[in-house]
Amino acid sequence: MERKRGWDTLLSADTHHNAVGLLAREMRRASSPLYYPIALCLLRLLTREKTSWELPAMAFLVEALDCPDMTEWSDSILEILSRRLWSQCTEMHRLVLRGLVLLSKAPGMADGVRSLTPSLVELLCYTGGELVGMVLSVLINQVQDRDIPISTPTALRLAELLPPLFGYDNIHVQLLSIYLFQKVMELAVDKSKQLLKTHVIYSLLPLFFHWHHENQDVAEASRKALLRAAGLLKRRDLVKLLKTEQPWRFSECLLENDKRRAVEYACQALPYLESPQEPVREAALRFIGIAGRYMRGQRVELQVAINVIEDMTPDSAAVKSLALQTQEILRAVQRPQSSPGSSSLKISSRRCRIGRLLSGAAAGGQRRTYSGNPV
Template sequence: MELLSVLEDQELRKVFRCATEDACICLLALLVCTYKGVETEKFAALYKDRRYLRHPTLVMLSLVLSGLITLSKMPETARKIPVLLPDITEALQDANADVKMKALVLFRNTMGHMKGEEAGLLALQLAEELLPLFDDESSQVRELSISLFKDLMKTVVRSIKKKMKKRVQRVLLPLFLRMNDQAESVAKASRDTLLACAEFLGWRKLSYLAKTYQTHLIGECLLRHDRSRVGEYVCQSLPYLKDSQATLRDAAIRFIGLAARKLRKRSLEKLWDICNALLPLQKDPEPSVSSLATQTVFLLTPEMPPSRWRLRSLCCWPC
């Protein structure tokens, strides 16, 4: 508490600025004052002034998260942690797997102590941040982020359910493709979360297909259920063409092939873009992927003007 009084003194703060950062004294004061029951507003003000998580080193970030995980285990302190989430999620962009795992554990612990509308609002915030982690290089990060998303849906109250539905709809395709993940734990988490999403949205057909492991029919189900989202689904699937896992590239090609057929009468331009995205995969090191890409391009090009397609292909072919 003595450290806290020093940090709150404007003049002394200037003197101790460098020393406190180097020795983590600010962090220690934050943890102590939180444990002693300082009000949320004061906690937030102290944090905001010092910016513990803004552009930190990985060592500092890991230390901060470790301390916050300890606090997140206690209801009285866990409820104050949401004021830190914006900076934590910003810091995760360039973080390693260890730091991301700590952040996910922190999110999970914090959600466990939230109730009612407070929990729902936090779930909305976290839902936006978890989606990029579905495709993380670490299988552990992928699994935990996907599983945590499933848990978020359990906390949503009626007043914000409509907003949460939009976020749930955005994760359907990534979850479907991740069901093909080579890490069995990630594939299972994706299937379980997709099933939870289907039940949350009230999509009976999708729920049945996920429950019965009919993976090959889920893509068609997504496209039929909401045809207005076909273009969005295609955009979401394109990055998976470059995934390090051949199973993900294969699944993305198959889905894009299905979706492209529904775009034929709507936009020739979009169809061209899809074919051009598939062209590099004709030289994929995995034979099954290269063969599937070639077949898909062949099936999608007959309706295009030959001269324009050849010209566009030459212009977009990778050097």
């Protein structure tokens, strides 16, 4: 404790509970005969009453959760943690979630922790930073390697809440959210799968763009989840492209078979133009350019896309060039079609021009981003 400056930390009100946790770890290693009786005493007190020192008491108790002698008190421990799951105290909230992460790994605690699933799912709406990663870890531990079916309400709620976390500013949270989304698609009960399809459809683009992530783990996790999503939607054409790792053809294939969603897809792609990842921005620009082919007559939506591209954050020369090409494609589509008396040669020429622009954008992106790998 002296070497780790634990005694100084113990004297500060703000860090007192951290020092108690450190003391618990050192005591477990050096004074195990004292360790268990103290943990049991704190457990009994926390079960009966709420005290002014419950935060340091919880810090000590959490360190004891994986101690074999504590297994007989698992129900009481779970009750203590569940009562404080929605604590307004950030440090208490962190300790409770850390305790649940530990308990969710214990086979004998699976049923007890699973009873907290609805509350844990809702915590995804209100928790951020390190804590959202803990919530995701608890949820994943419940389903990982256990193949336990996920109920319809839970599956639908997770399918709604997880996609926004795919772009979280923490790689660990991104990976956990994508992996959990894949498990939801795999383990949802049969009657849920039809209801899940709408959510899965709107997860296709986020997963596709994260397939271009510079982090190889995120890119591969996205590809696997995208493959599961395409399978659930019975899109054999997309499955084939994913298995052969042909992301440059994914956009055309998706839009060709779902033309009526072109405007929705284009709007969904616009926020990715501000992604911190250059390959993601490039993928979004190429997608919007391809989607423009299916948006003729949607002058307002086309203009919105053009304006957003114009307002993009200054970028590399390659992205600037692709942005200009994409704007030209959208403006060409936006122009009114020729009257019936116009020359068919002009119409044909315009179509050829749009085709050349699209081909140039796609080829440029393929040369820059793809070399047989998803990133």
